[in-house]
Amino acid sequence: MTDLINYDVFEKPQWRDFYQAASVPLTQASLKQVQAFNDRISLQDVQDVYIPLIHLLSLKIKDFDRWQDVKSDFLHKKPRHVPFIIGIAGSVAVGKSTTARLLEVLMNHFFPTQRVELVTTDGFLYSTAELKKRGILDRKGFPESYDMKTLIAFLNKVKAGVSDITVPVYSHKVYDIIPDQVQHIIKPDILIVEGINTLQLPSTEQVYVSDFTDFSIYVDAKPELIEKWFLERFDALLKLALQDPDNYYYEYATGNHEDAIKAAKQTWSSIDLPNLQEFILPTRNRADLIIHKGPHHIIDQILMRKY
Ligand SMILES: Nc1ncnc2c1ncn2[C@@H]1O[C@H](COP(=O)(O)OP(=O)(O)OP(=O)(O)O)[C@@H](O)[C@H]1O
Numbered sequence: 668m669t670d671l672i673n674y675d676v677f678e679k680p681q682w683r684d685f686y687q688a689a690s691v692p693l694t695q696a697s698l699k700q701v702q703a704f705n706d707r708i709s710l711q712d713v714q715d716v717y718i719p720l721i722h723l724l725s726l727k728i729k730d731f732d733r734w735q736d737v738k739s740d741f742l743h744k745k746p747r748h749v750p751f752i753i754g755i756a757g758s759v760a761v762g763k764s765t766t767a768r769l770l771e772v773l774m775n776h777f778f779p780t781q782r783v784e785l786v787t788t789d790g791f792l793y794s795t796a797e798l799k800k801r802g803i804l805d806r807k808g809f810p811e812s813y814d815m816k817t818l819i820a821f822l823n824k825v826k827a828g829v830s831d832i833t834v835p836v837y838s839h840k841v842y843d844i845i846p847d848q849v850q851h852i853i854k855p856d857i858l859i860v861e862g863i864n865t866l867q868l869p870s871t872e873q874v875y876v877s878d879f880t881d882f883s884i885y886v887d888a889k890p891e892l893i894e895k896w897f898l899e900r901f902d903a904l905l906k907l908a909l910q911d912p913d914n915y916y917y918e919y920a921t922g923n924h925e926d927a928i929k930a931a932k933q934t935w936s937s938i939d940l941p942n943l944q945e946f947i948l949p950t951r952n953r954a955d956l957i958i959h960k961g962p963h964h965i966i967d968q969i970l971m972r973k974y
C-alpha cells in the first residue's frame with residue numbers, strides 16, 4: 668500500500684485509548700435504526716472506534732468554526748455560521764450508509780444543539796431514463812452516471828447558507844430516482860454526504876466535491892469481503908421484495924434463487940468491482956481518515972492522514 672505513506676496506522680486498541688471519556692449512549696435495540704438491512708453493528712466497535720472519532724470530529728469542528736471567524740474578521744465581514752461537511756466514500760456495499768447513519772445518530776446524541784443532516788450522492792445519479800438516453804445504463808455508479816454539476820451546486824448552496832434546499836431521492840428498491848419526491852435540507856450545522864464519488868475528481872467539472880468537505884472518511888475492506896456483503900444485501904433485498912410486485916427485485920425474488928445469485932455475482936464482477944478498482948480505490952489516499960473493516964464488518968485498523 669505505497670499510496671498510504673502519508674498515513675499513521677492505528678490498531679483498534681491504540682485508537683480506542685486515545686479517547687474513552689464518553690460511553691456509548693445506545694442500546695443494541697436502538698442501534699437497529701441505523702442498520703441498513705440484515706447485519707449487526709458491533710456495540711464494541713461503536714465504543715472503541717466511533718466514540719474517539721466523534722470526539723476528534725468535535726475538535727475539528729471547533730477549529731473550523733474558529734477559522735471561519737478569523738477569516739470573516741480579516742475580510743471585515745460579519746461572521747456567519749458556515750456548515751461543516753463530512754464526506755464518506757468507499758465501494759458499493761462496503762457500509763457507507765450504515766457508517767453515515769451511525770455518525771448521524773451519535774452526533775445527534777453528543778452535539779444536541781447542532782442540526783445534523785445526511786444526504787447520499789445516489790440522489791444525484793441520472794434517472795434510468797436519462798442513463799438510457801446517454802447509452803450508459805450499464806455504467807450506473809461510474810463517474811459519468813452522476814450529475815456532478817448539480818451535486819456541486821447543491822454543496823455550494825449548503826455552504827452559502829441557503830435555507831431550504833431540495834435533493835432528488837434515489838431508491839435501491841425501485842432501482843431509480845423516485846420522481847416527484849425530494850429531500851429537504853434545512854440549514855444544517857453539520858452535513859454528512861455519503862457516496863462512492865465523494866473523493867472523486869469529476870472529468871466534467873473544475874470544482875470537486877472534496878472542495879466542500881471539511882473532513883473525509885473512506886470505508887475500506889478487501890474486495891472479496893465486500894462482494895460477500897454485496898451478495899448478503901442482495902439476498903436481504905430479495906426477501907423484502909417477495910411481497911411487493913413493484914419492487915425492482917421482485918422477478919429475482921420469485922424466480923430461481925440460484926439464477927438470481929448468479930445475476931448478482933455478474934453485476935458485482937462486471938460493474939461494481941471494476942468501478943471500485945478503477946475509480947473508487949484510487950481516491951482512498953485523499954481521505955482524512957480510513958476505517959478498515961475485516962470479517963463481519965468488525966473494524967481492525969484506523970488510518971489517519973499525517974499532513
Ligand atoms: N458496521 C456494520 N455492521 C454490520 N453490518 C453492516 C455494517 N455496515 C454495513 N453493514 C451491512 O453491509 C451491507 C452494505 O451496507 P450499506 O448498505 O451501508 O453499504 P453502502 O456502502 O452504503 O452501499 P451502496 O453504495 O450500495 O449504497 C448491508 O447489508 C449492511 O447491513
Ligand SMILES: CC(C)(CO)[C@@H](O)C(=O)NCCC(=O)O
Pocket residue numbers: 759789807808809863934938939
Ligand atoms: C446506486 C449505486 C451506484 C451506489 O449506491 C449502486 O448501489 C448500484 O446500483 N450500482 C449498479 C450496479 C448494481 O446493481 O449494483
